Amino acid sequence: MKVFKNFKDYTSQKPLALSLGMFDGVHLGHKSIIDELIEIGSDNNLETAVLTFWPHPRFVFNPNENLKLLNTLEEKKFLMEKYDIENLFLKEFDEEFRNLTGEEFVRQILIDKLNVKYLIIGYDHSFGKNKSGNFELLQKLSKELDFEVEQMEAINIHENNISSTKVRNALLEGNIKEANEMLGYSYSVSGTVVHGKKIGRTIGYPTANIDTEPIKLLPKKGAYIVEVFVKGQQYKGMLSIGTNPTVNGEKLTVEVYILDFEGDIYDEKITVKFRDFLHDEIKFEGLEKLIERLDEDKRLTEEFDF
Numbered sequence: 001m002k003v004f005k006n007f008k009d010y011t012s013q014k015p016l017a018l019s020l021g022m023f024d025g026v027h028l029g030h031k032s033i034i035d036e037l038i039e040i041g042s043d044n045n046l047e048t049a050v051l052t053f054w055p056h057p058r059f060v061f062n063p064n065e066n067l068k069l070l071n072t073l074e075e076k077k078f079l080m081e082k083y084d085i086e087n088l089f090l091k092e093f094d095e096e097f098r099n100l101t102g103e104e105f106v107r108q109i110l111i112d113k114l115n116v117k118y119l120i121i122g123y124d125h126s127f128g129k130n131k132s133g134n135f136e137l138l139q140k141l142s143k144e145l146d147f148e149v150e151q152m153e154a155i156n157i158h159e160n161n162i163s164s165t166k167v168r169n170a171l172l173e174g175n176i177k178e179a180n181e182m183l184g185y186s187y188s189v190s191g192t193v194v195h196g197k198k199i200g201r202t203i204g205y206p207t208a209n210i211d212t213e214p215i216k217l218l219p220k221k222g223a224y225i226v227e228v229f230v231k232g233q234q235y236k237g238m239l240s241i242g243t244n245p246t247v248n249g250e251k252l253t254v255e256v257y258i259l260d261f262e263g264d265i266y267d268e269k270i271t272v273k274f275r276d277f278l279h280d281e282i283k284f285e286g287l288e289k290l291i292e293r294l295d296e297d298k299r300l301t302e303e304f305d306f
Contacts, residue, residue, distance in 0.1 A: 025070035102133020
């Protein structure tokens with residue numbers, strides 16, 4: 001997959017079958033668009049492309065909003081490549097770009113610079129200044145500018161439309177299985193293992209503290225069953241997101257106890273994939289009660305069918 005951060009670096013070899021949008025999470029709704037792009041590209045000798053924005057436009061419009069994303073940039077690139085997209089455009093949502101009307105965007109970017117011949121948009125997508133671009137505008141311009149346009153229907157699970165917002169809300173409610181079902185893969189968090197207070201090792205549950213990217217959405221506070229990937233190996237793990245209230249902690253931490261693992265992994269990159277929710281964050285009366293709960297969590301993790 002070729003990645004472009006601005007359009008002037010791109011020179012058209014073949015016309016494009018392209019879709020545009022944030023694609024945060026690259027969930028099953030997005031996957032349906034990508035699958036359609038690939039089929040159209042194959043049938044019409046077009047290269048496939050996704051045009052998305054980095055950073056998220058909401059960081060521009062609402063700089064004080066504490067928006068968290070489902071994908072880091074590296075995760076989004078990985079998923080696009082995994083799903084066989086050939087060209088990925090990561091456009092900065094700068095002042096010049098945000099002032100383009102929907103029609104100017106189609107003419108100046110999609111047609112003049114990218115040579116788009118087939119455009120697919122999601123069921124609720126709008127674009128351009130003041131959201132002036134929509135499916136109706138595209139249908140009108142397609143005849144004049146000689147491209148085809150298709151609007152994809154929403155993908156439903158349990159009679160609910162899939163959206164990035166719904167995935168985000170499921171994670172914030174601890175509904176891991178529901179979120180994973182909408183994503184089509186297990187939600188993951190990556191980061192570097194850093195030093196913590198090392199209380200876990202004193203009670204038989206040494207944990208790896210993960211320093212995650214600030215923009216990455218963390219599920220709700222609580223305990224989870226996870227898969228852990230470290231040094232190319234896969235393990236079962238139980239992960240805690242919270243402030244460690246039993247020992248009067250204040251800082252939010254992400255800590256994982258890795259089953260059947262020993263070794264020093266400080267400064268190592270680690271990835272955890274969320275598989276199930278165990279329970280909310282609990283303030284125990286003392287370490288003895290905490291250990292009892294950890295023993296039960298460990299039993300449930302060992303019995304979980306990965």
